[in-house]
Amino acid sequence: MSVANQLEQSAMQYASQAVQFDKMGNKEKAAECYNNAIEQLQKLVKLYPDYTFNRLYIEKVTTYKERIKLLRSEDGDETGYEKFTSFETRHTSTSESESEPQEASEKPNVKWGEVAGLEDAKKAIKEVIVYPVKRPDLFPLGWSRGLLLFGPPGCGKTLLAAAVATEIDADFIQLDPASIMSKWLGAAEQNVAKVFGGARKTAIAGKPVIIFIDEVDSILGVHTNEVGGEVRMRNQFLKEMDGLQDKGKHYHLYVVAATNKPWDLDWAFIRRFQKRVMVPLPDYATRLQMFELNCTQLDLTPDVNLHELTKLTEGYSGSDIKDICQVVRQEVIRELFESGKAFESATKPRPISMKDFQRSISNRKPSVSKEMILSYDKWFDQFKAL
Numbered sequence: 001m002s003v004a005n006q007l008e009q010s011a012m013q014y015a016s017q018a019v020q021f022d023k024m025g026n027k028e029k030a031a032e033c034y035n036n037a038i039e040q041l042q043k044l045v046k047l048y049p050d051y052t053f054n055r056l057y058i059e060k061v062t063t064y065k066e067r068i069k070l071l072r073s074e075d076g077d078e079t080g081y082e083k084f085t086s087f088e089t090r091h092t093s094t095s096e097s098e099s100e101p102q103e104a105s106e107k108p109n110v111k112w113g114e115v116a117g118l119e120d121a122k123k124a125i126k127e128v129i130v131y132p133v134k135r136p137d138l139f140p141l142g143w144s145r146g147l148l149l150f151g152p153p154g155c156g157k158t159l160l161a162a163a164v165a166t167e168i169d170a171d172f173i174q175l176d177p178a179s180i181m182s183k184w185l186g187a188a189e190q191n192v193a194k195v196f197g198g199a200r201k202t203a204i205a206g207k208p209v210i211i212f213i214d215e216v217d218s219i220l221g222v223h224t225n226e227v228g229g230e231v232r233m234r235n236q237f238l239k240e241m242d243g244l245q246d247k248g249k250h251y252h253l254y255v256v257a258a259t260n261k262p263w264d265l266d267w268a269f270i271r272r273f274q275k276r277v278m279v280p281l282p283d284y285a286t287r288l289q290m291f292e293l294n295c296t297q298l299d300l301t302p303d304v305n306l307h308e309l310t311k312l313t314e315g316y317s318g319s320d321i322k323d324i325c326q327v328v329r330q331e332v333i334r335e336l337f338e339s340g341k342a343f344e345s346a347t348k349p350r351p352i353s354m355k356d357f358q359r360s361i362s363n364r365k366p367s368v369s370k371e372m373i374l375s376y377d378k379w380f381d382q383f384k385a386l
């Protein structure tokens, strides 16, 4: 066992002992064990500064410190322990019964039409997911199950994934990297298996399922200083992906992953996503559509020219454009409040003018740089799979 693993294991043992003492009301012992867990975790973080789970462990250290403070405070803590310990039990336990997969399976409600532009990406998604779901009989050779969306931040990757789920009326299981990692190691691998197991059941029962992994680079990327548990978790993931490809499997379970750092992914992972699609910065037509979408509910003066605004925002992302529209809206509302009139019923803010937009745009730089765009193009050339 590597040193990192040993430290992890021993931190985990101390933490679960602490939780037991905490439950029994033995504050002194509990604090002592939390403290021991803290020491192990701090050692780990210091020895392996690049370790993927460090962020989680640093958070744990803070939580345990706060817990110790409460336990040692004058009047102690009689009420909070239940909430705290049940949370920690879930997060420190590796036993089957106690560790539930931690995915959110709520249905996003994004419609296809709310995603501006991105025609290539939409086309790819239709081919990989929508058509096989609607007419599986047309795909005797099977179909791909993995779709990787990559591109600069704020251009619609997350939005697209949500829209697909609505389009095919699928169960949408969002695997948030932080939630996989919020399991102590060892459990992370089981957690992946469980999420896929559950999804498979639903899919076999006839309901399409999309497992969506946002910011996938943070769990499946290449890291220096890897230790056992992490590698096992990634291997489990690769195994699950392979399982989906076996011939003769006709249920609809898809894995859609999104990243804005595709270069952090290794080939083993990349090649399991048969479709790799770039979600680029919006072009002219798309930005125009974005302004239209964002302005539908705004009261504008007649001089506002959306074509002009579209020209001014070359290089801006979808989320930049949304922010620009929000800022101008906030401005007129702020004015209304400052004038004191907002407190009279039915008063409205003044309409938004072209000047307001121009000011908002000039106060805001595009969030994606030219160099970044070049890196995406380069990666796309190397790894594209349409």
Ligand SMILES: Nc1ncnc2c1ncn2[C@@H]1O[C@H](COP(=O)(O)OP(=O)(O)OP(=O)(O)O)[C@@H](O)[C@H]1O
Residues within 6 Å of the ligand: 114, 115, 116, 117, 118, 151, 152, 153, 154, 155, 156, 157, 158, 159, 160, 258, 259, 260, 279, 290, 317, 318, 319, 320, 322
């Ligand atoms: N193509 C688009 N159509 C409509 N709105 C968009 C589009 N792209 C971005 N937006 C707006 O920007 C916001 C952020 O987009 P989204 O979260 O999908 O970006 P992302 O590509 O997933 O970014 P990140 O890489 O940072 O996760 C959306 O909620 C939406 O309001």
Ligand SMILES: [Mg+2]
Residues within 6 Å of the ligand: 157, 158, 159, 214, 258
């Ligand atoms: Mg996103």
